[in-house]
Amino acid sequence: KEAHALAESLGWTVKADGAYFRRVVPSRPPVEILQIDAIRCLLEHAPYVLPIACGGGGVPVSRVASRPQTLQGVEAVIDKDACGSKLASDLDADALVILTDGGGIFHNFGKPDAKEMKLVTPEYLLGTKAGVKFPGSMGPKIEAAVHFVQNSTKPDAWAAIGDLKDASSILTNEHGTMIKKRLEGDETVIWRPLANEDTFAPPRLSKDPPKYG
Numbered sequence: 001k002e003a004h005a006l007a008e009s010l011g012w013t014v015k016a017d018g019a020y021f022r023r024v025v026p027s028r029p030p031v032e033i034l035q036i037d038a039i040r041c042l043l044e045h046a047p048y049v050l051p052i053a054c055g056g057g058g059v060p061v062s063r064v065a066s067r068p069q070t071l072q073g074v075e076a077v078i079d080k081d082a083c084g085s086k087l088a089s090d091l092d093a094d095a096l097v098i099l100t101d102g103g104g105i106f107h108n109f110g111k112p113d114a115k116e117m118k119l120v121t122p123e124y125l126l127g128t129k130a131g132v133k134f135p136g137s138m139g140p141k142i143e144a145a146v147h148f149v150q151n152s153t154k155p156d157a158w159a160a161i162g163d164l165k166d167a168s169s170i171l172t173n174e175h176g177t178m179i180k181k182r183l184e185g186d187e188t189v190i191w192r193p194l195a196n197e198d199t200f201a202p203p204r205l206s207k208d209p210p211k212y213g
Contacts, residue, residue, distance in 0.1 A: 026076045030083045036090050054083040085144035096148045096159040098141050104162050104177030116192040117177040122146040124188040145179050
């Protein structure tokens with residue numbers, strides 16, 4: 001009753017979250033990173049400094065139409081995956097790596113015939129609608145990775161998604177899923193073989209299953 005009363009009096013949108021209610025706000029694609037010049041300056045002139053930027057949360061703002069230099073707060077959230085993809089594109093990065101608490105992108109995650117993608121093209125991911133069944137976890141990550149690869153001016157630009165603990169081996173494609181504009185031959189996806197061809201090796205589960213089925 002309290003949640004619905006607040007929603008009615010303040011114009012909020014509320015949704016059930018377990019036994020409680022949570023106010024929800026829009027998550028719009030970021031169009032500009034205000035501190036991009038500072039981030040670029042650190043990367044170019046401070047080689048021993050590791051910039052940390054575009055994390056979840058942040059302060060979403062918009063420009064006032066009549067005064068473009070004036071910013072006003074917006075009741076919204078900043079999606080860290082979309083913002084990270086935007087940052088990588090703005091910096092003309094060679095690659096975008098998204099680390100999770102699970103593995104790469106799976107087909108039929110959690111089922112006996114589950115398979116993890118080793119290499120895949122944006123066209124395959126878009127054509128199969130990979131991640132749509134998990135819009136709050138893997139979906140935004142796949143969308144961010146695809147957007148970066150498709151919009152990069154570098155022909156060899158790539159993105160990867162994988163487990164945090166496998167970070168170093170994700171770069172060599174030993175773990176996780178790597179997304180490239182083109183694969184060798186006419187391939188659009190290459191599957192990672194199971195550890196034992198005779199025994200099914202189930203994928204690592206996580207509290208937030210970031211896979212598509």
